[in-house]
Amino acid sequence: MTEEENIFAGKLFFPGDPALKAKKLKAHNLNIDFNRLHEDETEARNAILHDLLGALGEGSFLQGPITFHYGCHTTIGRHTFINFNFTVQDDARVTIGDHCDFGPNVTIVTPIHPMLAAERIAYPDENGEKKRLCLAKPVVIRDGCWIGANTVILPGVTVGENCVIGAGSVVTRDVPANCFAAGNPCRVIRELTDADSVANKLGV
Numbered sequence: 001m002t003e004e005e006n007i008f009a010g011k012l013f014f015p016g017d018p019a020l021k022a023k024k025l026k027a028h029n030l031n032i033d034f035n036r037l038h039e040d041e042t043e044a045r046n047a048i049l050h051d052l053l054g055a056l057g058e059g060s061f062l063q064g065p066i067t068f069h070y071g072c073h074t075t076i077g078r079h080t081f082i083n084f085n086f087t088v089q090d091d092a093r094v095t096i097g098d099h100c101d102f103g104p105n106v107t108i109v110t111p112i113h114p115m116l117a118a119e120r121i122a123y124p125d126e127n128g129e130k131k132r133l134c135l136a137k138p139v140v141i142r143d144g145c146w147i148g149a150n151t152v153i154l155p156g157v158t159v160g161e162n163c164v165i166g167a168g169s170v171v172t173r174d175v176p177a178n179c180f181a182a183g184n185p186c187r188v189i190r191e192l193t194d195a196d197s198v199a200n201k202l203g204v
Contacts, residue, residue: 007092012133027052027071035065057098062086092136100141103149103167110136110155
């Protein structure tokens with residue numbers, strides 16, 4: 001198996017593998033190219049995003065600046081808005097649905113490094129060769145979610161459809177659909193209902 005196949009199979013992988021390093025270098029350079037452009041240079045920005053990402057749906061917009069580790073491991077659906085300073089360490093796959101909104105400074109991480117210092121320095125691979133290895137778990141954000149500013153979403157998390165994640169949350173576990181969740185660690189506060197309609201806030 002290639003190191004990329006090891007990632008997607010949930011196995012230990014070697015981030016220093018030349019093929020992985022080449023993909024990361026391409027992404028890092030494209031991040032810089034995108035971030036140098038003005039917001040109204042729409043055609044050039046979109047061309048970079050389509051080269052950088054695994055998929056980008058119609059009508060989606062990334063404000064920038066952006067930082068993707070691989071880029072090609074991330075897919076973004078249709079009509080999704082992503083605000084300033086979006087960071088995605090997408091060693092494993094990151095899947096973002098349609099009609100999502102992201103506040104500023106949202107970070108998504110997929111790698112899991114060893115807890116023990118000695119194992120972070122070197123750990124034997126399947127052939128017994130000691131290398132700097134890690135794991136990664138995918139992140140899924142389903143359709144219709146609002147991710148508040150300064151939220152961090154950790155490896156292996158799935159956020160269900162139509163959720164709202166409160167600002168400053170650290171999401172360590174799955175969030176069921178149609179919920180408001182917040183905190184560090186993030187927990188479900190309540191199910192979203194018609195009582196949460198903006199109509200109830202008018203005139204306040």
